Amino acid sequence: MLNDSVLSLLGLASRARMISSGDILLNDIRKKKVSLVLVAQDASDNTKKKYTDKCSYYQIDIRIIGKIDELSHAIGKNNRVAIGIKNDGFANKIKSKLGG
Numbered sequence: 001m002l003n004d005s006v007l008s009l010l011g012l013a014s015r016a017r018m019i020s021s022g023d024i025l026l027n028d029i030r031k032k033k034v035s036l037v038l039v040a041q042d043a044s045d046n047t048k049k050k051y052t053d054k055c056s057y058y059q060i061d062i063r064i065i066g067k068i069d070e071l072s073h074a075i076g077k078n079n080r081v082a083i084g085i086k087n088d089g090f091a092n093k094i095k096s097k098l099g100g
Contacts, residue, residue, distance in 0.1 A: 002066040006097045007074040009090060010038075010083070014075035018087040021077065025084045029054050034084035035091035036061045040068040043081040051082050061091070063098060 013019050020028045028034045029051075039051050041064055048064060055062040072080045085091040 002070050002074075003097065006065075006094055007070065009094050009097065010071070010074035011076070013085055013087065013090040014077075016087070016090075018085060018090055019075055020084040020086060021075070021080045021082060025082055026054065028084050028086070029058055029060060032058055032060070034060060034086055035088050036063065036085040036094060037082060038062075038066070038071060038085070038094075039064045039082045040066055040071050040080075042067050047081055061095065063095075065098065 020034060025034070025037070029037065037051055037055050037060060039048055039062065052062055068079065068081055071083055072078055075083060085094060
């Protein structure tokens with residue numbers, strides 16, 4: 001269960017259009033447009049491995065947190081397994097709230 005402050009920050013980042021997800025997220029990782037990637041814990045192992053490998057290759061921070069429903073609801077979309085944060089300020093604040 002994610003705490004409310006992280007969910008609020010995800011909502012703010014979404015309203016500020018500083019979030020990418022889906023196929024766009026993979027392209028943004030390749031172009032290094034994202035600072036942090038959040039993947040749901042209940043995502044499939046294949047999906048977790050795909051994002052973990054991609055982020056480690058391009059040296060982007062990745063965190064595996066929460067559930068699909070929590071992440072999706074926080075940004076106002078349906079069935080979002082992975083979310084990329086494009087803004088360094090939002091990314092650093094979320095990392096500090098998550099503990100590191």
